[in-house]
Amino acid sequence: MNALSRLFDYARQYRRDARLAALYSVLNKFFDILPEVLIGVAVDVVVNKQASFLARFGITDTMQQLLLLGLLTVLIWGGESLFQFLYEVKWRNLAQSLQHELRLDAYRHVQKLPLAYFENKSTGKLMAILNDDINQMERFLNGGANSIIQVFCSSLMVGAVFFLLAPKLALISLLPVPLILYGTFWFQRRLAPRYAEVREAAGVINGRLNNNLLGIATIKAFTAEEFEAAHIHDASEHYRRTNARAIQLSAAITPVIRMAILAGFVATLVYGGWMATHGEIGVGSYSVLVYLTQRLLWPLTGLADIADLYQRSMASIERVLGVLATPQTIPYEGRHLAAEHVAGRLEFDALSFAYADAPTLQDVTLTIEPGQTVAFVGATGSGKSTLVKLLLRFYQPQTGQIRLDGHDIQQLDLTDLRRAIGYVSQDVFLTDGSVADNIGYGLGQVSREAIVAAAKAAEAHDYIERLPQGYDTQIGERGQKLSGGQRQRLALARAILKNPPVLVLDEATSAVDNETEAAIQRSLDVISRTRTTLVIAHRLSTVRHAHCIHVMEHGTIVESGTHDSLLAQNGSYAALWRLQTGERSVLDSPPSLV
Template identity: 50%
Template sequence: MTSAPPPSARSPLGALWRHHRRYRRRVVAAIACTSVNTAMDVAPEILLGAAVDVVVRGDDSFVGSTLGVDGRFAQLVVIAALNALVWILESLSDYVASLLWRGLAQTVEHDLRVEAYSTVQRLDVAWHERTSTGKVLSVLSDDVNQLERFLDVGARTILHTAWTVVLVGAVFAVTSWQLTLLAFLPVPVIVLGSIRFQRRLEPLYAAVRETAGEVSATLATNLGGLTTIKAFTAEERETARVERVSDDYRVANRRAIASSSAFVPLIRMAILAGFTSTLLLGGWFVFEGRLEVGLYSVLVFLTQRLLWPLTDLGQTLDLYQRAMASTRRIFALLDEEPHGVDGTRRLPAPVRGGLELRGVRFGYDDGPDVLRGVDLVVPAGETHAVVGSTGAGKSSLLRLVLRFSDPRAGQVLLDGVDVRDLTWESLRGAIGYVSQDVFLFHGTVRDNLAYGRPEASDAEVEQAARLAEAHGFISALPEGYATVVGERGLTLSGGQRQRIALARAILRDPALLVLDEATSAVDNETEAAIQRSLAVVTASRTALVVAHRLSTVRDAHRIWVLSEGRVAESGTHDELVAAGGIYAQLWAVQTGSAVAGPAHR
């Protein structure tokens, strides 16, 4: 038995209908209002024909003979009253239909954007590392907006056109089969042309959406790396890059527009043929007495009412194809599944923070193992460090502890529980993480400090800042804790950002504190401040420190030395220096008692 294809592989409209089944009643109500609106929109032409019939035939008119109204003026009053009622109903149904369709479009846009963003947040760190941020932003913003525009305008236009064809066709059908045939002769041409153009436009607009994603990706990357661009005087080169991808987008759009624009002239020629046929044959029937003048005028007006709205079909088809290409991209994103599945267990209270790795093997995608059978134990309440040369596997080990990735073999245990069995909240709620690349959100210093614990009091926030030795420089800021930091905290120095990140982790009061190269990019003063802070905050909790500067971990209870993905050595600082192995060589290089290689003359 074959499994059902994912939503992104099915009809985009069908996927939307199934995905948003909770809005089906609203859709039905919107369709009903649009149907009433279309009927009221067609009715004035019929009433106009009835008025012409009154003027020409007098008491023998349709209104006079059917409704029993005597006198031409009285008959016109009746028609005027009916016309007023029709216009009121048309205006009211148009208002309600607009509210329903636009509200539906906004609601679906909102739901899909939030759902897509939620999906993006659930996906693994590895997925984000191999996926362009700009392309994700293009889906969350531009693609969702394309769908909103179609639901707001296009869907209603298609429905209005379809009902116009049905209602006008009914009037023609009860009048003359010859006129019906001639008036509707262009419709198959238009429908077949629509199908042909739809198939032709589908890959063109898929290319448009793809190039739009490239533009977003390039802009997002360049704006994020603006300081690097300036530092390497690469402004002209990057402008040329943006110009190139923007031109690709322009060319893709131009190809799609060239095809969609050719559709309107085709429709106009078909309309001309249908209108001319009705005008001539209908007039001939009037001359021969086979058709009343009033009815003839109705049919002439209705022919235009039938065919002229089809000129908008080209623009509507354009909206449709853009929206369907975007919908496929949205559902392709929603179809993404994280490799890591949320566990069901919670850590037993009180959480102590004991950490253990048993026979852990890990690698990226289909690549070779980066960690090769690592065994490591960090007893609760102790501070352990992981050191090693670049590429030894230090950051990969931390990914497994935080469960940004899962091992290929072996176990990572926190308080004796496999982290894969724990809920995200239980696992990461017990960990305070300080990365080398500190990320601060645009907002106040206090907002960033309390990010992991928004309910913290001002006193608790200040105490965490004092423990991280950040209170002094925060108080000196223009507005203290209420000072707004720029995007990514770029208005602060690297050392200040690092201390805020440490305070943010401390405020969460984690059982396990994890630091990834927290002092690698700071000055000596900041390094000393972080060391003093760590000495205080790790006294009552477990800490795992990945460090490049060995001076920051010399007081750790145990140091684990990684080499080529394996634990090569472990022990205290003094034990490892005395052993004369890898750690001793690293220490000698960093303290200047040995040279890394021959000097160059």
């Protein structure tokens, strides 16, 4: 199924609007052609007078015939203008509505795709699909669809008049039309892959620009402006070259079509004139045919632009519908579980997971009782964060199960599961809104009192009050007007306001100063008393009071226990503790020189 068929299949709800728009286009073209016919009739009236074509209908007076032609002209031009207004409004509204629905559907679908999908796609390429490619489709529907319909209708209508007035001349004059249409489709097939390359190249540029704008501080700090400008130059040059290949082919369409049109027009002009001088057709009919030949054939030069716009749009539509066709490997539907009824007991049973061919978790089994605070520590890449991502169902485990209050989380409604879990990560996501908007993010209508209470619990209230507009202060894109510690406290306040039965802190204090870490720790000591809390940390000082600490290495749990018991074991945890605190044990002491 080609891209256009897939688009029609997708846009079922707009088929009535599309049919009406097409009908208005056809009627507009019908009235658009009639003035040429009236010219021929007018010439016939002037030449033949009482013996003209109109005299057959009982109107023999020449002046009355001309007045009738004037009235018909007004009606025809009025009809043409009316239906032009109607088709433009209908096509443009259809383009806007379909663009709106397609963008929303594509975005909703992308949000439900697993994290693995985003690891293989750059943000810039997705932005190009969700924005630029959908806009290309809108441009085609705004004008291209109407142009295709009107060229087709023009060919049929003019062809009918030709065969009615001069069948022999019609066969000669209209002979180029099939060749023109075949040539246009021939060019289209060869343009399609070239425009697909153009859209890919546009995605690469978007990706590079998006990446550089997000990392502008680093680029400036490392004085890498010229280095990155060279990258943008290379990406833009690739885009220019791929566009040039498409332009070279699309530019050839119009000259080829023009030569075919010339043959048809010359045939009408010369052979039709010969027929008129020999009395085979009337002078009025000859005038009509000359005008109609121009009206039919010259607009066919626009097929080049239509074909170009069509192929650009189809390449874009193919990419958008490709995103919509990406399977959602993690189902959202399942057994409902109200957050207020969740106790927070977690069971990880023989859990294994690998990114591609790299094992990350291997046969992890443990149980966390409701209300416990459990920490996971270990070197980078040991599988700590992966455990949390599996709990949130960002990924699916290869083997094993995770159970929440005895329910396999794979069988639970995904929205219900995630509503039961509060998540604070090291990389805090904040929207371009106010402080209050970010604390209440995703929770609908929340009272200012509840927002302030959550901020106080996260020890964020004091610094928020010092901001220019307090809780109404706009914090900029990704919270760039705040410090790292301030952003982290806002994220914690957001999790507190959510009031989940399970709280997950994934390296939440790894990038903050000691004062902020101490403030966050005080907040956690309070809010973790009534809920199950999972803490992933590099700083062991933040987890020393946890009910249980699990040390992970190479995807497995190698040690478990309280802070004191793990120090007593003098194993991996004790070594990490000494490394971070600077303490030495007898085993760590250098050999005596005496």
